[in-house]
Amino acid sequence: MNYKIRPAQEGDCAQILALIQELAIFEKEGDAVEVTVEDLKRDGFGNEKLFHCFVGELDGAVVGIALTFPRYSTWKGPIIHLEDLIVAEKMRGSGLGTALLNEVVKYGKELGVKRINWEVIDWNTPAVKFYEKKGARVLRDWDVVQLDEAGMENYLNNI
Known part of the structure; x- marks a missing residue:
């Protein structure tokens, strides 16, 4: 192409x-x-x-x-x-x-x-295989942690 x-x-x-x-x-x-x-x-x-x-x-x-x-x-x-x-x-x-x-x-x-x-979503096997084939390490023992806007507001309201 x-x-x-x-x-x-x-x-x-x-x-x-x-x-x-x-x-x-x-x-x-x-x-x-x-x-x-x-x-x-x-x-x-x-x-x-x-x-x-x-x-x-x-x-x-x-x-x-x-x-x-x-x-x-x-x-x-x-x-x-x-x-x-x-x-x-x-x-x-x-x-x-x-x-x-x-x-x-x-x-x-x-x-x-x-x-x-x-990051790569764990069920996207073709993407995981693509990145591993390129030499990237997919760290399966780490979890992504996020606070969205509501989570930030809740957090701040509880400190």
């Missing part, structure tokens, strides 16, 4: 959001996406960039994304987090996921980070 990997541009945000929604539906969380096109524009292309995104483009359409943001490890120093690597269903198996991951790893190397972190 003749796709192109490039840094995302502000004009890609609607297509990026469509891929985010496609992933949410795949992960059985179709109603969970709250982010808007305006949020993506502000947070990725505004004065204070909160994320960096690569897109995979085919015939002018965004068919894959890899969205990252900086983190800091108290043990290692600067790292980046790969929030999502999304490949449109019609493009799976085309090599686009590998091309996007390659770009993220090159980006991390250029930044001089010590590690790249991400």
